[in-house]
Amino acid sequence: MSLVLEDVKLVANLARIKISDEEARTTLDQLTGIFYLIEQMQEVDTSTIVPMSHAQDVVQRLRMDVVTEVDQHELFQSLAPQVEGGLYLVPKVIE
Amino acid sequence: MLNLSLKQLSTLLESKKISSVELTREFLKRVEILNQEYNAFITVNEEMSLDQAYVADTMIASGEACPLTGIPIAHKDIFCTKGWLTTCGSKMLSNFISPYDAHVIERFNMTGTVNIGKTNMDEFAMGSSNETSFYGSVKNPWDITTVPGGSSGGSACAVAARMAPAATGTDTGGSIRQPAALCGVSGIKPTYGLVSRYGMIAFASSLDQGGAIAKSAADLALMLNVMVGFDARDSTSLQRDKEDYTRDLEKPLEGLRIGLPKEYFAEGMSDDVSRGVDAAITEYNKLGAKMVEVSLPNTKLSIPVYYVLAPAEASSNLSRFDGVRYGHRALKYADLDDMYEKSRAQGFGAEVKRRILIGTYVLSHGYYDAYYIKAQKLRRLIAQDFAEVFKQCEIVMGPTSSTVAFALGERSNDPLQMYLSDTYTAAASLAGLPGMSIPAGFGNRSRPVGLHIIGNYFSEAHMLNVAHQYQQVTDWHTRMPEITKV
DSSP, X not given: OOOOHHHHHHHHHHTTOOOOHHHHHHHHXXXXXXXXXXXXXXXXXXXXXXXXXXXXXXXXXXXXXXXXXXXXXXXXXXXXXXXXXTEEOXXXXXX | OTTOOHHHHHHHHHTTSSOHHHHHHHHHHHHXXXXXXXXXXXXXXXXXXXXXXXXXXXXXXXXXXXXXXXOEEEEETTBOOTTSBOOTTOGGGTTOBOSSOOHHHHHHHXXXXXXXXXXXXXXXXXXXXXXXXXXOOOOBTTBTTBOOOSSSHHHHHHHHTTSSSEEEEEESSSTTHHHHHHHTOEEEEOOTTSSOOTTBOOXXXXXXXXXXXXXXXXXXXXXXXXXXXXXXXXXXXOOOOOOOXXXXXXXXXXXXXEEEEGGGGSTTSOHHHHHHHHHHHHHHHHTTOEEEEEOOTTGGGHHHHHHHHHHHHHHHHGGGOSSSSSSOOOSOOSSHHHHHHHHHXXXXXXXXXXXXXHHHHHTSTTTHIIIIIHHHHHHHHHHXXXXXXXXXOSEEEEESSSSSOOBTTSSTTOHHHHHGGGTTTHHHHHHTOXXXXXXXXXXXXGOEEEEEEEEOTTOHXXXXXXXXXXXXXXXXXXXXXXXXXX
């Protein structure tokens, strides 16, 4: 398979990264080279192999359902681009 | 002073021949003079460093000193450090004063070490040359026209130029080992799960692992003694008994079986690196080790697999940078989507965007099985290769990097060439195995060569022993670049 310009634009949109036509063309060239390398994976038959998602076979730890965090919203919100009344401000999404 | 080991510095501090404040001032002075040229640090804060030094001196005076109390340590700017600017090498976090400490930083603080500054790095740890940093390239102190390697290039440079006695780093596909090799210092990436990822800004969570860069294996052992430990806030942190990583340093190597994967010694390795590695193997033979030829047949797949899995995880991890709760937000935007898109387009550099796009693509509908699941299956084959090899030997050796340090700009416009820099290191990361690089002489134009040491899971103490014994009979690790400015 080979990538086309529309794929790059679609993926950029999915990833919420604004991309100009020129950037998309440069990116297409670079990704084409990288995917050429990635295609080497298809040479190996892996039909019987179980996917490995993680380096260690560990079981997810469980904890008691109790509050462990203290309220630090003022500290955390002091880093936010826009805050009002203890709320993060974003552009209006509902008319 | 500059070439003293961590143990020697500790002894000076404990015997009150020098105070932590004096030691900290000494290193701060050196950083001030050298950093303009090398750009190894993003943030230096004399006041905060000295505050910690005063605390350390009090600890020492009251007999509460631990092995590293009072010693200045440089921290990669990927570790959240309370009250310190923590940028991860990105414009996205160029205004982020961390409100909390990473677990690793907490552990160093408990020990009473001094944070000497936050080191430069490839943006979000994505790079093998430190050229993707928003804060500019780091220079290799052995030759300032060359790269220090990456992504922990600032940490490796800081140790090589003796701006810090030791530094923290992180390794996802080679980001501790490759810069350690290119800068002629020692570096270790422990077994996945030993060092908590809490507060270590995430790149590829199933691969990211904190570790250390220092002058010698003995110093690395002391660093791991501080860094390794269970942390409930990292769901992949391993619960194990406490280890003393210095315990095996002095053991003889008689009878040690060292596996040399034939794939690592095939085409691709440059002649000067090959000479350095061969000479190191000769030393190991003299130390009583036996060489065994082994095979890691899926070696060539490790780069394709890595460049599917790491970007996939990165695209998910970096979705949190949306300009809402912290980090960069575009000044002008039309609506919410436009705000996300512009903030991310402005906040991320080219390499980070490239990897997010690769990751988004391989995880997208219709390609998930062909790329992501396929890569996970091959990851198992790569891990199984190592399991077979460790039936025939205890340690695997080879080159850390196929070449010595390359010129600034040489690979930065060719992502594919840059990705191939991780050829020898990515496989151990995929398997979750511990890996090290130690100095093994010099190649062309007197640039350092790194010897790669891979061990089985949890064999760090043994690997450090193997490295330390070599460093007892060679002096490569004591060499430092000629620095005329100071």
